[in-house]
Amino acid sequence: MSYILGISAFYHDSAACLLKEGDIVAAAQEERFTRVKHDQSFPAEAIKYCLSSQNIKLKDVDHIVFYDKPFLKFERILETYLSFAPSGFKNFCSSIGIWVKEKLFQKYLLLEELAPFMDEENAKQSKIILKEKLLFSEHHLSHAASAFFPSPYKKAAILTMDGVGEWATTSIAYGNGNNIRIDKEIFFPHSIGLLYSAFTFYLGFKVNSGEYKVMGLAPYGEPRYYDLIISNLIDIHDDGSFALDMSFFGFCTGSKMTNQKFDHLFGSEPRSSESELSQRDMDIAASIQKVVEEVIIKISKNIAAIYGRDAICLAGGVALNCVANGVLVKENIFDKVWVQPAAGDAGGSLGAALSIHYLMLQNPRNIPDKLDSMKGSYLGPEFKESEVQSALNNLGAITENYSNIEDLISIVANELANGKAIGWMSGRMEFGPRALGARSIIADPRSIHMQKILNLKVKFRESFRPFAPSILRENLEEWFQFNSDSPYMLFVSEILDAKKNKLDVDYQKLFGMEKLNISRSSIPAVTHVDFSARIQTVHQETNPTYHQLIKEFYRITGCPVLVNTSFNVRGEPIVCSPEDAFQCFMGTDLDLLVIGNSLMYKNNQNPDLKISYESKYELD
Numbered sequence: 001m002s003y004i005l006g007i008s009a010f011y012h013d014s015a016a017c018l019l020k021e022g023d024i025v026a027a028a029q030e031e032r033f034t035r036v037k038h039d040q041s042f043p044a045e046a047i048k049y050c051l052s053s054q055n056i057k058l059k060d061v062d063h064i065v066f067y068d069k070p071f072l073k074f075e076r077i078l079e080t081y082l083s084f085a086p087s088g089f090k091n092f093c094s095s096i097g098i099w100v101k102e103k104l105f106q107k108y109l110l111l112e113e114l115a116p117f118m119d120e121e122n123a124k125q126s127k128i129i130l131k132e133k134l135l136f137s138e139h140h141l142s143h144a145a146s147a148f149f150p151s152p153y154k155k156a157a158i159l160t161m162d163g164v165g166e167w168a169t170t171s172i173a174y175g176n177g178n179n180i181r182i183d184k185e186i187f188f189p190h191s192i193g194l195l196y197s198a199f200t201f202y203l204g205f206k207v208n209s210g211e212y213k214v215m216g217l218a219p220y221g222e223p224r225y226y227d228l229i230i231s232n233l234i235d236i237h238d239d240g241s242f243a244l245d246m247s248f249f250g251f252c253t254g255s256k257m258t259n260q261k262f263d264h265l266f267g268s269e270p271r272s273s274e275s276e277l278s279q280r281d282m283d284i285a286a287s288i289q290k291v292v293e294e295v296i297i298k299i300s301k302n303i304a305a306i307y308g309r310d311a312i313c314l315a316g317g318v319a320l321n322c323v324a325n326g327v328l329v330k331e332n333i334f335d336k337v338w339v340q341p342a343a344g345d346a347g348g349s350l351g352a353a354l355s356i357h358y359l360m361l362q363n364p365r366n367i368p369d370k371l372d373s374m375k376g377s378y379l380g381p382e383f384k385e386s387e388v389q390s391a392l393n394n395l396g397a398i399t400e401n402y403s404n405i406e407d408l409i410s411i412v413a414n415e416l417a418n419g420k421a422i423g424w425m426s427g428r429m430e431f432g433p434r435a436l437g438a439r440s441i442i443a444d445p446r447s448i449h450m451q452k453i454l455n456l457k458v459k460f461r462e463s464f465r466p467f468a469p470s471i472l473r474e475n476l477e478e479w480f481q482f483n484s485d486s487p488y489m490l491f492v493s494e495i496l497d498a499k500k501n502k503l504d505v506d507y508q509k510l511f512g513m514e515k516l517n518i519s520r521s522s523i524p525a526v527t528h529v530d531f532s533a534r535i536q537t538v539h540q541e542t543n544p545t546y547h548q549l550i551k552e553f554y555r556i557t558g559c560p561v562l563v564n565t566s567f568n569v570r571g572e573p574i575v576c577s578p579e580d581a582f583q584c585f586m587g588t589d590l591d592l593l594v595i596g597n598s599l600m601y602k603n604n605q606n607p608d609l610k611i612s613y614e615s616k617y618e619l620d
Helices: 045-055 068-083 089-103 106-118 123-133 138-150 192-202 213-219 225-232 260-266 277-309 323-331 346-360 385-395 405-417 448-456 473-478 545-556 578-586
Strands: 002-009 015-020 023-029 063-066 134-136 157-159 170-176 179-187 232-237 242-244 312-313 337-339 422-425 439-443 468-472 491-494 532-538 561-566 592-595 600-603
Touching: 002 045, 002 346, 015 045, 015 346, 023 346, 045 468, 063 106, 063 123, 063 346, 068 473, 106 123, 106 134, 138 157, 138 170, 138 179, 138 312, 138 346, 157 192, 157 277, 170 192, 170 277, 179 346, 192 213, 192 242, 192 277, 213 277, 213 323, 225 232, 225 260, 225 277, 232 277, 232 323, 232 532, 260 277, 277 312, 323 337, 323 491, 323 532, 385 578, 385 600, 405 422, 405 545, 405 592, 422 578, 439 448, 448 561, 468 473, 468 545, 473 532, 532 545, 545 561, 578 592
Parallel strands: 002 063, 063 134, 157 312, 312 337, 422 592, 468 532
Antiparallel strands: 002 015, 015 023, 157 170, 170 179, 232 242, 422 439, 439 561, 468 561, 491 532, 592 600
16 A cells, blocks of 8 residues: 655645545644644644554655755745845844754754654664655645646646745646646746735735735725836736836845835835724725736736646645635636645645655546545544544533434524524544635524624624635525536635625715625625625535535525634634534634534533633734
8 A cells, every 4th residue: 555645844834644545535734733823833743643544654654745845945045135135134144043953954854853753763763764755846846736636637727826935936837647747937036925925914914824814805995006016016917927026025135024115105104913904904905906816817818828728727825815716717718727725835745745646656647527636625633423522521511412413403504594603513624724614613694793793702803804605516506606616615706696685875885894784695694895705615425414404504594505614713723623612612602512413502511611712812
């Protein structure tokens, strides 16, 4: 039996993935186990999970592959500081020690971290064995492999865009069978990912985690700063290639993404993280979102002209911009679009493993008959009913247990219809940043108050943040202007006109947050202020229990949609274990908790078990 272990680590969102004869059998981010959001440390717990899922030891693994090449990345860091010298010399001096001590010699660090997994008495011998197993993939090749090889296409163009790998920030490639050919690249410091992160920083959000907030804020504004951005910050060519004016940015030489020249261009210093959002902030968010969409559309049109319009696969952090993905589908440049659900660095672990299986070992590729090879992205841990019960008993939880899942689903569907907010933990945990009905908070989308309730009383986050609809795939076209699969919540589409409400006010004349309190559709809790939604199509093949729950809710209410948001609070990773789920349940205003076949009502729990998240977690 052939096993390949993929690892991503040391930047953000560390993860591990395991292939068995090329089949993706396990994958998870380290943060879910350590409870450190965006954990960048060596993914020891994720590796333990992957190995235990198949009841094997590390010595049974044939190849271990890291998702990028540290020496090339160090070369880029060094050349960048030299190119911008003497600016940033102080920052260079402070970081070079870390690079020399840890990152430059990551091969030896990896061997040190992996050795305890070998169960060998002789550590030296373990490292010798591991050295023969350890391989390195290039960063953007890892992204490209994660995008193409699990896709349902025999041939496809591949577009990867992120902050930066070793040197590349954007790559255009072509996949055919078990081969990938990278044809064009754009190199650091010219990066759409870093440009978007610069605006994330300027708008007061945290870089590498707050970019989705900028995307969610954009519909509240108008792109009034679009011309200012393309006239000063970025030169976009007809083929979608681009170059940044680096005199406005600080990420090459300093610790800040932007500089005083950037501040002067937009008329103020960066927004303080907890200050009130202004209409100007919303307009800036709308403007940079429009710029990113323009770049993606122009690149995609150029790709279609080169390779044809049959199919494209996307990965890299920019591919998590589901609004841009929705625009790409709407433009109809390609017949088919597929996005890797773990498109960021976590998915690099998967791509690295797949690149060895196909590109190095030249194994034949079996194209999946249906959705793809990701198994709905349900690749993380699951818990037996005995394990769930033991954990809940130890926590002092008061539970109702159902041997018949149909009975439990009937109760939960009726409670949803009665306006209850429910924590839902079922089956294997999702791989990637989205909750997809395995570790989700779910609610009735018909409620006009549900968005505000969930944001402020459950998620403890900004009220403007939108929620996603989970919809039965078979009912998708009855509700949304979208006719493709979207199992990973990575496409935004507008709701059908027939489902929009007739408004008593002149909606277009309302500004910013004034739109938030207007009931815009028959499912207002998942309809954003621009009448769009980040769709998750739910498929019986990949998540039969969640599909059955929505189907029962549909039978009761006539609505085949649920609110779906990640089961966590602001500043905390999505829950993994029963203990995580119960703690989140007791620290929020959730009404019910479901874990497997166990149901818990908040009113039945011991009030002494309630916790306060505000004091327990740093809010980002």
